[in-house]
Amino acid sequence: MFQITRIKDNGHEILQLSGDLTIYSAAEARHELETHLSQHPTLVLDLSEIDELDTSGVQVLLWLKREAAARVGALSLVRHSPAVVETFDLLHVTGIFGDPILIGPA
Amino acid sequence: MDLDQAKQTFIIEAHELLDAMEESLLAPESSEAVNAMFRAVHTIKGSAGLFGLDPIVRFAHTVESVMDRVRAGSLAFDPDLVNLILACHDHLAQQISELQEGDDAGSPETIAEGDALLARLLPYLETVPRPAAPPTTLVTHESHPHEEEDDQPCWHISIRFGPDILRQGMDPLSFLRYLQTLGSITHLTPLLDRLPAGPDFDPERCYLGLEIDLDTKVERQVIEDVFEFVREDSQIRIIPPRSKVEEYIQLIRELPEGDHYLGEILVKGKCLTPKDLEEALGTQRQEAFEDGTVQGRMLGTIVIQDQAVPPAVVAAALDKQKKAKEKTGHEVKVVKVQAEKLDRLVDLVGELVIAGATANTLAAQGTDSRVLEATAILGKLVEEIRDNALSLRMVQIGETFSRFRRIVRDVGQELGKPIELEIRGAETELDKSIVEKLSDPLMHVVRNSIDHGIESQEVRRARGKPATGSLSLNAFHESGSIVIEVADDGGGLNKQRILAKAVERGLVQDPSSLTDQDITNLIFEPGFSTADAVSNLSGRGVGMDVVKRNIDELRGTIEVETYEGAGTTLRFRLPLTLAIIDGFRVGVEDTFYVIPLDMVIECLDLGPFLESEQNHLINLRGEVLPFLRLREVFETRGAVPARERVVVVQFGELRAGIVVDRLMGEFQTVIKPLGELFRSVKGLGGSTILGSGEVALILDVPQLIQLAVTRKHALQPRLSTVS
Known part of the structure; x- marks a missing residue:
């Protein structure tokens, strides 16, 4: 199950993505995220609740980042979950996104 | 989105690879065979890895490592190892089957079996694991200096x-x-x-x-x-x-x-x-x-x-x-198609054949020559499409045969009888649906041959035969049917014992009236087994009668040829296809019958041959031929026409004449099964729909020939007393 929840963090609005961002949910995710983007070209996505991320998920995130830039906004990814870190590492896309990844003490 | 498709492909390919592997395992001498086995395991491992099937990857990896050592020559491929790898092959097949049934993780029994096999493989592994591919570190990076x-x-x-x-x-x-x-x-x-x-x-x-x-x-x-x-x-x-x-x-x-x-x-x-x-x-x-x-x-x-x-x-x-x-x-030249799609196509072609026949009939009634010409061309095309569609379902029997290598080897080993299997005619083609239904009866017959037919090594030596028994599977085409022979060089059927058993079971009342062929055919009676000891392989009383029933269902026959002390040959004769045949249409009164064209030898007027009407024999250019009247067989009412016709038919080595009223020519026929009601009627194989919409009955020629021949036998004693 893929879900987007609005949460407040220190007064900033953050979208928390949870569940699986995979080929099964890619179309839905793209649609919903695009809706959010059209309201706020600057988006912060909290990835801490992502259980699974596959190539299509990475593509959606990257597309969103480029869309945000095209609308003179920005996309930042924060609190990458272990699944996200693993996928980013495998595909070597951390650099493409450019967001700092905090590696937990574990 | 069809996510399962790739996995299905994997399952099909894995089964094919495992089949190839088994074949190689049974002839493991050549280095090519070892390579083939290695590649099979390796490819399965690789593909399984793509689908994240870790248990299969883990297991295949170990097998692959052992095979790699064999390939490199650092490990001898002795019979013990061959047996172990065979067991591993079976385990992989089991894993794939469970996957097919939707159980990705595998059943607890299978997992336990896998662990046991891995433990047995351990001694064959190098003490230092191969550096390139540690099986368990699927995700972790390997740090290289x-x-x-x-x-x-x-x-x-x-x-x-x-x-x-x-x-x-x-x-x-x-x-x-x-x-x-x-x-x-x-x-x-x-x-x-x-x-x-x-x-x-x-x-x-x-x-x-x-x-x-x-x-x-x-x-x-x-x-x-x-x-x-x-x-x-x-x-x-x-x-x-x-x-x-x-x-x-x-x-x-x-x-x-x-x-x-x-x-x-x-x-x-x-x-x-x-x-x-x-x-x-x-x-x-x-x-x-x-x-x-x-x-x-x-x-x-x-x-x-x-x-x-x-x-x-x-x-x-x-x-x-x-x-x-x-x-x-x-x-790319090979395209895999689901069997269902193919069946659907053949069904449709069947309907097309019927519709084509209708069009033909209607065109023939009209006077427009253009319509006639058009339907003639159409008919020719339909015929070609039919042939092509049916050839799509034709598969070589070799694959079925080679499965027996394993069985012969295993069963032979279990019984302590070394047996060599010879396969001939592996490229002979027949309908896939027949191949599938043939596998069980063949299995039974092969096991019987090994268990009861081929003698133990000691007996063989005493009889002056080579210690290694020989079993051969042979397939070839013969007059529109396919013949499959299972022959062994064993002891042959013991006629006295069969007869004694039959009398004991009350299957035979008067033993003296039976010919040798009748006696051997007794083994097809339900509940008949001569085996003195019931082994866990065969001889449990469910035997040849089941085989016979299976073959009957395929519209085939079984012959037994046996020589005491020298061996037995079982001969299955089967139709090439179950769906569509070229038929020869005949008529009796207002009923139409269809005789499979492959079995028709010639057609004659009955007139001049009437000399032995009483005992139902005709003299065909010096050959004595039994005949029967369809009119009598199916008890058709009405007057016998002035000129009757004989259709001479052949099945296997037997010939007979079928007497009908009218000959009506060739006809393409889609076989439709007969209803339950007609099951007990002898001599009918199915029905079909004519272009005019009428129903024609397809004759079961083998049964009719049998009927004609036995009637000849039954009449002969009486005749001899008369003369």
Whole structure:
């Protein structure tokens, strides 16, 4: 199950993505995220609740980042979950996104 | 989105690979066989890895490691190991079957069995595990010492994934995970330039490309196999370590990304030095400039002319590429189709045949010659389509036969009888649906032959036969049927014992009236078994009667030929196909019958042969031929016409005449089964619908011949007393 929840963090609005961002949910995710983007070209996505991320998920995130830039906004990814870190590492896309990844003490 | 399709393909291929592996295991002497086994296990492991089927990967990996040692010659392939690998083969087959049933994790029994087998494989493994592929570290990186990385030039893999692979259920991530098990990925650059902006982006489409440098000791084939499932749609280039500069340059040229961008990736991966890159790209630009053309010279020629590589090397490389291309071309020639689709097609063709016949009948009633001509052409085409559609379902029997190698070996071993299996006519083709239904009866007969037919080694020696028994499976075509023989050189059927048993069971009242053939046919009676000891293989009383029933259902027959002390041959005679036949239409009163055309020998007027009407025999050019009147067999009312006709039919070695009122010519027939009500009627094989919409009955010629022949037997004693 893929879900987007609005949460407040220190007064900033953050979208928390949870569940699986995979080929099964890619179309839905793209649609919903695009809706959010059209309201706020600057988006912060909290990835801490992502259980699974596959190539299509990475593509959606990257597309969103480029869309945000095209609308003179920005996309930042924060609190990458272990699944996200693993996928980013495998595909070597951390650099493409450019967001700092905090590696937990574990 | 059909995510399961790729997995289905994997399952089918795995089964095929396992079959090939089993075949090799049963003739493990040649190095080619060992290679084939290794490749089978290896490919299964690779594909399973792509689907994240860790239990299969783990198990296959260990088997593969053992096979690798055999292949390298550091391990002898003795019978013990062959048996163990056979057991491993069975386990893999079980794992795949469970996967097929939707159980990805595998049942507890299977897992326990796998662990037990792994424990048995352990002694065959090297003490030092192979460094290249640790099975359990699917995800973790292997850290290589840095200096080694510098010394070891890497394989360069350049891949642009096909747009649909995500939809097909494959994820580039799994390929990367799997590559990590083959070696270590020293550099990786993801290319996402193809990702479109704005509304053009399709989230289910794959835009990813990867440039990978892989440090590994595996062979090229192994790396290629990793991408087996995406090879068709994706653009893949694999460049071995220490390749010539132009291979990389060519890669740069061929790929859509900017030359310098890719060049830098290659330099980063230490495939090219910055100088190489600068020179090759620089020369190219210079040339273009001088020629005034944009194209310039081919990069390959540039490098050759610059004396970087001898032309022969380039030619060889090009040739190799061409061959690789041809190979893929060859593979595409086989298309896998689901059996259901094929059945549906054959069904439709059947309907087409009937509809065509209707059109033909209607056209013949009219006077328009153009319509007649058109339907004639149509009829010819329908016939061709029918033949082609049916040939699609034809498969070679060889695959079924070779399955028996294993059974013969196992059963023989269990009983302590060494047996050699000889297979002939493996390329003989017959309908797939028949092959499937044939496998059980064949199995039974083969087991019977080994268990009861072939004697123990001691008895064989005492009888002056070679200690190793011989069993042969043979298939060939004969007058519209396929004949399958199972022959052994064993003791043959003991007629006295069969007779005694039959009398004891009350199957025979008057033993003296039976011919030798009648006695041997007693083994097909329900509940008949002569085996003195019931082994766990056969001889439990459910036997030849089941075989006979199965063969009857296929509209086939069984013959037994046996020589006491010398062996037994069982001969199955089966129709080539179950669905459509060429028929010969005849009529009695107002009923139509169809005789399968393959069995028709000739047609005659009955008139001059009437001399022995009483005992139902005709004299056909000196040959005595029994005959029967369909009118009598089916108790048709009405007057016998002045001129009756005989259709001479043959089945196997038996011939008989069938007397009818009218001959009506050839006719394409779709066989429809008869209802339950008609099951007990002898002599009918099915029904069909004529072009006029009327129903015609298809005659069961073997049964009718049998009827004619037995009646002759029954009459003969009476005749002899009369004379």
